[in-house]
Amino acid sequence: xxxxxxxxxxxxxxxxxxxxxxxxxxxxxxxxxxxxxxxxxxxxxxxxxxxxxxxxxxxxxxxxxxxxxxxxxxxxxxxxxxxxxxxxxxxxxxxxxxxxxxxxxxxxxxxxxxxxxxxxxxxxxxxxxxxxxxxxxxxxxxxxxxxxxxxxxxxxxxxxxxxxxxxxxxx
Amino acid sequence: xxxxxxxxxxxxxxxxxxxxxxxxxxxxxxxxxxxxxxxxxxxxxxxxxxxxxxxxxxxxxxxxxxxxxxxxxxxxxxxxxxxxxxxxxxxxxxxxxxxxxxxxxxxxxxxxxxxxxxxxxxxxxxxxxxxxxxxxxxxxxxxxxxxxxxxxxxxxxxxxxxxxxxxxxxxxxxxxxxxxxxxxxxxxxxxxxxxxxxxxxxxxxxxxxxxxxxxxxxxxxxxxxxxxxxxxxxxxxxxxxxxxxxxxxxxxxxxxxxxxxxxxxxxxxxxxxxxxxxxxxxxxxxxxxxxxxxxxxxxxxxxxxxxxxxxxxxxxxxxxxxxxxxxxxxxxxxxxxxxxxxxxxxxxxxxxxxxxxxxxxxxxxxxxxxxxxxxxxxxxxxxxxxxxxxxxxxxxxxxxxxxxxxxxxxxxxxxxxxxxxxxxxxxxxxxxxxxxxxxxxxxxxxxxxxxxxxxxxxxxxxxxxxxxxxxxxxxxxxxxxxxxxxxxxxxxxxxxxxxxxxxxxxxxxxxxxxxxxxxxxxxxxxxxxxxxxxxxxxxxxxxxxxxx
Numbered sequence: 001x002x003x004x005x006x007x008x009x010x011x012x013x014x015x016x017x018x019x020x021x022x023x024x025x026x027x028x029x030x031x032x033x034x035x036x037x038x039x040x041x042x043x044x045x046x047x048x049x050x051x052x053x054x055x056x057x058x059x060x061x062x063x064x065x066x067x068x069x070x071x072x073x074x075x076x077x078x079x080x081x082x083x084x085x086x087x088x089x090x091x092x093x094x095x096x097x098x099x100x101x102x103x104x105x106x107x108x109x110x111x112x113x114x115x116x117x118x119x120x121x122x123x124x125x126x127x128x129x130x131x132x133x134x135x136x137x138x139x140x141x142x143x144x145x146x147x148x149x150x151x152x153x154x155x156x157x158x159x160x161x162x163x164x165x166x167x168x169x170x171x
Numbered sequence: 172x173x174x175x176x177x178x179x180x181x182x183x184x185x186x187x188x189x190x191x192x193x194x195x196x197x198x199x200x201x202x203x204x205x206x207x208x209x210x211x212x213x214x215x216x217x218x219x220x221x222x223x224x225x226x227x228x229x230x231x232x233x234x235x236x237x238x239x240x241x242x243x244x245x246x247x248x249x250x251x252x253x254x255x256x257x258x259x260x261x262x263x264x265x266x267x268x269x270x271x272x273x274x275x276x277x278x279x280x281x282x283x284x285x286x287x288x289x290x291x292x293x294x295x296x297x298x299x300x301x302x303x304x305x306x307x308x309x310x311x312x313x314x315x316x317x318x319x320x321x322x323x324x325x326x327x328x329x330x331x332x333x334x335x336x337x338x339x340x341x342x343x344x345x346x347x348x349x350x351x352x353x354x355x356x357x358x359x360x361x362x363x364x365x366x367x368x369x370x371x372x373x374x375x376x377x378x379x380x381x382x383x384x385x386x387x388x389x390x391x392x393x394x395x396x397x398x399x400x401x402x403x404x405x406x407x408x409x410x411x412x413x414x415x416x417x418x419x420x421x422x423x424x425x426x427x428x429x430x431x432x433x434x435x436x437x438x439x440x441x442x443x444x445x446x447x448x449x450x451x452x453x454x455x456x457x458x459x460x461x462x463x464x465x466x467x468x469x470x471x472x473x474x475x476x477x478x479x480x481x482x483x484x485x486x487x488x489x490x491x492x493x494x495x496x497x498x499x500x501x502x503x504x505x506x507x508x509x510x511x512x513x514x515x516x517x518x519x520x521x522x523x524x525x526x527x528x529x530x531x532x533x534x535x536x537x538x539x540x541x542x543x544x545x546x547x548x549x550x551x552x553x554x555x556x557x558x559x560x561x562x563x564x565x566x567x568x569x570x571x572x573x574x575x576x577x578x579x580x581x582x583x584x585x586x587x588x589x590x591x592x593x594x595x596x597x598x599x600x601x602x603x604x605x606x607x608x609x610x611x612x613x614x615x616x617x618x619x620x621x622x623x624x625x626x627x628x629x630x631x632x633x634x635x636x637x638x639x640x641x642x643x644x645x646x647x648x649x650x651x652x653x654x655x656x657x658x659x660x661x662x663x664x665x666x667x668x669x670x671x672x673x674x675x676x677x678x679x680x681x682x683x684x685x686x687x688x689x690x691x692x693x694x695x696x697x698x699x700x701x702x703x704x705x706x707x708x709x710x711x712x713x714x715x716x717x718x719x
C-alpha cells in the first residue's frame with residue numbers, strides 16, 4: 001500500500017523536514033490517486049442525502065444540504081470521462097466540499113479521502129503534451145512523485161470550478 | 172400623535188442628526204482645504220436632503236435655514252463665492268443654528284429664532300458683507316458649548332443585507348424547530364414535548380419580529396409618484412389628477428425595491444397610453460382631467476398595489492392583431508383566445524401597442540419588466556379593463572419574501588414545492604375524463620379546456636426536442652392533476668401524489684446551478700430533506716415552447 005510509506009499529517013517526519021511542504025487531500029478516481037491542495041477544500045464528509053436535479057448533466061449527481069448550504073454534487077469520474085455517465089452513487093460515498101471563488105461544490109468519491117503532506121518539490125509540472133490532451137489534463141497542476149514510485153495527479157480546482165467549466169460535458 | 176407619526180418623527184430626527192454631524196465633518200474639511208470639491212458636493216447634497224425632509228415634516232423654519240445655506244454652497248460650487256473671509260463664520264453659525272433647531276424638534280420645544288442668520292445669509296447671497304455680531308467671545312462661549320453637545324441617535328441604521336442574513340437564519344431555525352417538534356412527538360417524552368412547544372412559540376415570535384423589522388410603509392414608494400405623473404403628463408400634454416391611498420400598508424422593503432421599476436412603468440404607461448388627451452376625453456363626454464388612482468391594500472397575507480385609470484381601456488382586438496404580427500401566436504389560435512388571455516400578451520417581451528414612440532413610455536422597454544419583477548417575487552398580475560371606462564392593473568405581492576405558502580407534490584419518490592401563488596386547483600381525474608386534441612392532453616376544468624402534461628416529461632425533456640405527443644392509453648388509474656396559473660394561462664401538471672400544504676423558506680440555488688430556470692430555489696423540509704421549488708412561469712414557458 002502506498003499509505004505505509006507516506007508521511008502522516010503533522011507527523012514527526014513532517015516537522016523535521018525544513019523544506020516547504022504542501023498538504024493534499026488524496027482520493028481515488030477509477031483506481032488512480034488524485035490530490036487537491038487542502039487550501040481549496042472546505043471539508044470532507046460522508047455524502048448527505050442527494051436530491052437528483054433534473055435538467056442537469058448526468059455527472060451532476062444532484063444537490064445536498066451541507067450544514068444549511070445547498071451545494072451541487074458532481075462525480076469527477078464521469079465528468080472526466082473515466083467512467084460511463086449516469087451511474088447511481090453507491091450506498092456509502094464521501095463528499096469533498098471544494099471552495100470556488102463564490103460558491104462551494106461537492107466532489108463525490110467512493111473511497112475515504114485521506115490527507116497527505118509532501119515536499120512542494122515533489123510536485124512536478126505536468127508535461128505540456130499532457131496538458132493539451134484530454135479532459136482532466138486541462139485542470140492539472142502537476143504530478144506528485146512519491147518515494148515508493150507511485151504518483152498522485154494534483155488537480156487545480158480553480159481551473160475546474162468556473163461555472164462554465166464545471167457544467168461542460170466531457171468532450 | 173399616532174404611532175405612525177411618532178415613527179416618522181423619530182426617523183426624521185435620526186436622519187437630520189446624521190446629516191448635521193456629517194455636515195460638521197465636511198465643513199471642517201472645507202475649512203482646511205477650501206478647494207475640496209467632494210466635501211463641497213457632499214455638503215450641498217446633505218443640505219438639500221435636510222431641506223426636503225424638514226419641509227415634508229412641516230418644519231419650515233429648518234427648511235428655510237437649510238435652503239439659504241444650500242444657496243450659498245451652490246454659489247461656492249459655481250465659483251461665484253469663496254469659502255473664505257466673513258462667509259466662514261456665518262456658515263458655521265448657520266450649522267450650529269440647524270443643530271439647535273433639530274434638537275428643539277426632538278425635545279418638542281419651540282424652535283429658536285433665526286432671523287439674523289437668514290438676513291446675513293441673504294446678504295452673502297447678494298454679495299454683500301454680513302453683519303457679524305460684536306466680537307464678544309465670552310458671551311458666545313456658553314451658546315457654542317451648548318451647540319457642541321454630543322448626540323447619540325435613538326435609532327440604529329441597519330444595512331438591508333444584515334437583515335437578509337438575519338431572516339435567512341430565522342428561516343433555518345424554523346426548519347430545525349419543526350424537526351425538533353416532530354421528533355419530540357415521536358419520542359413522546361413530556362418534558363421534551365413541553366420544551367419543544369415553548370421553542371415553537373419563541374421562534375414564531377422571533378420570526379415575526381424579524382419580518383416586522385423589514386416592513387416599510389408602501390407610502391415611501393407611492394409618495395414619489397406625484398412628481399413622476401406631473402412630468403409625464405406635461406410631456407404628453409395630458410391633464411391628470413393622481414390619487415394615492417393605502418400609504419400605510421406594510422410590506423417587506425426588498426419586495427418594494429423589486430417592484431419599483433415595474434410600478435414606475437405601469438404609472439407612466441397609465442398616463443401616456445391609458446388616459447386620453449383632454450380633447451379626446453371631452454369628445455367622449457368625459458371630464459378633461461383624467462383620474463389615476465394608485466392604491467395599496469392588504470388581502471390575507473398578500474399586499475395588493477393597484478394602478479387604475481379612467482381612460483380608454485385596452486383595445487383587445489388591436490392587442491390580438493399585434494400579437495399575431497409579432498409572431499407571439501398564430502392567427503387561428505389568437506381568434507380562440509378570451510380577452511384575459513389576449514391581454515396577457517401585453518406583458519410579453521417586446522410587445523408594445525403604442526403607435527407612436529414617445530419619450531416617456533416607448534423606450535424599447537415593454538411591460539415585460541412588470542412580469543419579470545412579479546415572477547421573481549412569485550407575485551401575480553390581475554388586469555381589468557372596460558372599453559371607454561378605464562383599466563386597472565393589480566400587482567399581488569407577498570408581504571414578505573422569506574416565507575411562502577407552497578403545495579408539496581411528489582414525483583418519482585421526491586418532493587417538489589409549488590408556490591401557492593401559482594396554484595389554481597387540484598383534481599383527481601379518471602383517464603376517460605381527459606380528451607386529446609392536436610397532440611395535447613386536455614382536462615376540463617370549470618368549463619375550460621386546460622392542457623395537461625406529465626410533470627416528469629417537462630422536467631426530463633432534453634435539449635430542444637418537442638414533448639412526446641399525448642397518449643391517453645398510457646394513463647392508468649386515477650390521475651393527480653395540479654392546475655397552475657401563470658399570466659392568465661392555466662396548465663395541468665400530472666404528479667404522483669399530493670403531499671401537503673406548508674410554509675416554506677426558499678433558498679436560492681447557488682452557482683453553478685442557478686442557470687437552471689425551472690427551479691425557483693430549494694427549501695429544506697422539517698425532515699432535513701432537500702426539496703426543489705418549481706418555477707411555474709419557467710415551466711409554463713417550457714411547455715409553450717416544447718409542446719408537440
